[in-house]
Amino acid sequence: QSALTQPASVSGSPGQSITISCTGTSSDVGGYNYVSWYQQHPAKAPKLMIFDVSKRPSGVSNRFSGSKSGNTASLTISGLQAEDEADYYCSSYTSISTNVVFGGGTKLTVL
Amino acid sequence: QLQLQESGPGLVKPSETLSLTCTVSGGSISSSSYYWGWIRQPPGKGLEWIGSIYYSGSTYYNPSLKSRVTISVDMSKNQISLKLSSVTAADTAVFYCARQLITYDFPRKQNAFDIWGQGTMVTVSS
Numbered sequence: 001q002s003a004l005t006q007p008a009s010v011s012g013s014p015g016q017s018i019t020i021s022c023t024g025t026s027s028d029v030g031g032y033n034y035v036s037w038y039q040q041h042p043a044k045a046p047k048l049m050i051f052d053v054s055k056r057p058s059g060v061s062n063r064f065s066g067s068k069s070g071n072t073a074s075l076t077i078s079g080l081q082a083e084d085e086a087d088y089y090c091s092s093y094t095s096i097s098t099n100v101v102f103g104g105g106t107k108l109t110v111l
Numbered sequence: 112q113l114q115l116q117e118s119g120p121g122l123v124k125p126s127e128t129l130s131l132t133c134t135v136s137g138g139s140i141s142s143s144s145y146y147w148g149w150i151r152q153p154p155g156k157g158l159e160w161i162g163s164i165y166y167s168g169s170t171y172y173n174p175s176l177k178s179r180v181t182i183s184v185d186m187s188k189n190q191i192s193l194k195l196s197s198v199t200a201a202d203t204a205v206f207y208c209a210r211q212l213i214t215y216d217f218p219r220k221q222n223a224f225d226i227w228g229q230g231t232m233v234t235v236s237s
Contacts, residue, residue: 032220034214034220034222034223036222036223036224038158038224045207045227045228045229045230046150046158046207046224046227047227048223048224048225048226051212051222051223051225052222052223057225089157089158091158091160091223091224093214093220093221093222097174099160099163099171099173099220099221100148100160100163100173100221101160102157102158102159102160103157104157105157105158
C-alpha cells in the first residue's frame with residue numbers, strides 16, 4: 001500500500017485539461033510544501049515535472065502546473081497532447097521515518 | 112550536463128547480495144547542495160524509495176528495507192553504491208539512481224529527485 005493515494009487512471013482528449021490528485025496526511029503533503037510530480041513513459045526513467053508543490057524545472061512546459069489544498073496535492077495538465085500519455089507519480093517529504101514517499105502512480109490516457 | 116549511469120549484475124541468486132554502482136559524470140558528487148538516492152520499480156508497479164546519501168556519508172534508508180540496505184559514496188570515483196542483502200524474487204526490479212534536491216529550511220530535508228539515471232534491471236532468480 002502506497003503512502004500517498006493517487007487515482008489509478010485518468011483520461012482526456014487532446015486540448016482538454018486534466019487533474020491528477022495525490023492525497024496524503026498532515027505528516028507529508030499537508031504538513032510540508034515539498035510535493036513533487038514525475039512523468040514516466042514506458043521503459044523510460046521518471047522525469048521531474050513539478051517540485052515544491054508548484055515549481056517547474058527548466059525546460060518543463062508551462063502546460064504542467066501543481067497546487068495543494070490541505071492534505072491533497074494536484075497536478076494539472078492543460079492543452080493535453082498525445083505525448084502527455086504516460087504514468088505520473090507524486091512524491092512528498094514525510095516527517096515519518098521513511099523521509100520520502102511516493103504515490104502509487106496514475107496512468108494518463110490521451111483519447 | 113550531469114549524467115548518472117547505473118551498473119551491476121542483471122541477475123542475482125536468492126539469498127545473495129545485490130550490488131549496484133552509480134557513476135556520476137559532468138559534475139561532482141561532493142556538492143553540498145544535493146543528496147544522492149536509489150529508487151526501485153518492480154515490473155508493472157510503482158516507484159519505491161530505497162535510500163539516500165549525502166557526500167559526507169550520512170545515510171537515510173526506507174525502514175522497510177533498512178535491515179538489508181547499505182548505501183555508500185566513493186568521492187574519488189564520483190560514485191555511489193547500493194548493496195541489498197538476502198534478496199528474494201520480490202526484489203526483482205529496475206533500480207534507478209538519482210540526484211536529490213535538499214530543502215532550504217532547517218533542518219534540511221530530502222526533496223525531489225531532479226536528475227535520474229536510465230535504470231538497470233535486476234532479476235532475482237536461481
